[in-house]
Amino acid sequence: MKRALITGITGQDGLYLSELLLAKGYQVHGVIRGQNNPKLDLVRAVVPEVILHTGDLLDSFSLARALEAAQPTEIYNLGAISFVAYSWDNAHLTSQVTGHGVLNILEAVRLYAAGDKSVRFYQASSSEMFGKVQEVPQRETTLLWPRSPYGVAKVFGHYMTINYRESYGLHASSGILFNHESPRRGPEFVTRKVSQAVARIKLGQQDTLPMGNLDASRDWGFAGDYVEAMWRMLQQEQADDYVIATGVTHTIRDLLEVAFGVVGISDWESYVTQDPRFMRPAEVELLIGDASKARERLGWTPTVDFEGLVTMMVESDLAALSRRR
Numbered sequence: 001m002k003r004a005l006i007t008g009i010t011g012q013d014g015l016y017l018s019e020l021l022l023a024k025g026y027q028v029h030g031v032i033r034g035q036n037n038p039k040l041d042l043v044r045a046v047v048p049e050v051i052l053h054t055g056d057l058l059d060s061f062s063l064a065r066a067l068e069a070a071q072p073t074e075i076y077n078l079g080a081i082s083f084v085a086y087s088w089d090n091a092h093l094t095s096q097v098t099g100h101g102v103l104n105i106l107e108a109v110r111l112y113a114a115g116d117k118s119v120r121f122y123q124a125s126s127s128e129m130f131g132k133v134q135e136v137p138q139r140e141t142t143l144l145w146p147r148s149p150y151g152v153a154k155v156f157g158h159y160m161t162i163n164y165r166e167s168y169g170l171h172a173s174s175g176i177l178f179n180h181e182s183p184r185r186g187p188e189f190v191t192r193k194v195s196q197a198v199a200r201i202k203l204g205q206q207d208t209l210p211m212g213n214l215d216a217s218r219d220w221g222f223a224g225d226y227v228e229a230m231w232r233m234l235q236q237e238q239a240d241d242y243v244i245a246t247g248v249t250h251t252i253r254d255l256l257e258v259a260f261g262v263v264g265i266s267d268w269e270s271y272v273t274q275d276p277r278f279m280r281p282a283e284v285e286l287l288i289g290d291a292s293k294a295r296e297r298l299g300w301t302p303t304v305d306f307e308g309l310v311t312m313m314v315e316s317d318l319a320a321l322s323r324r325r
């Protein structure tokens with residue numbers, strides 16, 4: 001039986017990846033942080049088969065212990081402080097967890113693997129590393145220019161992953177994933193914030209939706225598709241870096257139009273207000289990825305388009321709210 005260890009098991013991607021690996025017959029282990037973690041019940045409910053180990057990306061010994069206990073051949077580092085806006089208020093902590101945490105787990109994996117080439121590592125890198133984009137669309141070779149403490153921390157993790165591959169021959173791959181969403185996305189991210197608000201407005205539970213910058217563009221895909229790409233990277237003979245994206249970009253305005261459209265509201269502007277609280281000190285204006293390397297080498301393509309994704313999220317929130325009424 002193949003064994004995998006996932007950090008960030010409580011997050012959106014951790015849950016989808018667990019489901020994928022369990023369906024493939026893996027024994028799945030997860031690292032879970034902290035005392036009385038509020039997300040523990042969610043993991044137990046969604047993927048009860050997952051074996052959990054207490055650990056923290058800031059605590060190297062706990063990572064070593066989790067590796068020793070789980071004996072995995074595939075390690076997926078999805079754990080991070082992942083909300084960009086929050087990273088300005090907590091720049092140091094974000095650098096530690098999202099940046100140095102990668103070094104901690106890479107070093108733990110290197111010592112655990114002890115030269116065993118069957119051990120493989122995946123690092124969750126991010127399109128936020130492209131920041132002030134130096135090329136359109138963005139690909140694996142595009143110069144990185146991060147625009148937030150989160151982006152800077154992800155760049156550190158990305159290069160450290162490459163460095164461990166080149167220095168020690170570790171099978172370490174970095175997936176540069178563009179924004180990926182689902183009904184499991186945290187409500188602080190713009191897609192889920194909008195899908196929840198649209199459902200509440202439709203049901204008469206909310207009147208207005210305060211928003212930040214409506215002109216930013218993102219390449220949004222479905223998280224369920226993106227975890228498949230992570231797995232495929234670790235099945236390759238050679239470790240490498242891959243952009244994972246849909247190749248289609250939309251503005252926040254498009255998101256609002258489609259989301260409100262799902263519930264039959266066409267004059268969405270009358271519900272949306274501008275709120276400076278949601279503006280950022282520096283903005284990533286445009287993200288659009290070129291995933292042709294992943295398509296050619298991994299045979300990976302997304303299956304859910306923008307309209308399908310937004311519809312899925314609004315309908316899921318509508319159903320959840322209706323059940324609660």
Ligand code: GDP
Binds near residue numbers: 210
């Ligand atoms: P990010 O790409 O990882 O930062 O993902 P987010 O979903 O947090 O933000 C995507 C884009 O939506 C960014 O350009 C934000 O500035 C923009 N945006 C506009 N209004 C909001 C808002 O109210 N909340 C969030 N989270 N983002 C917003």
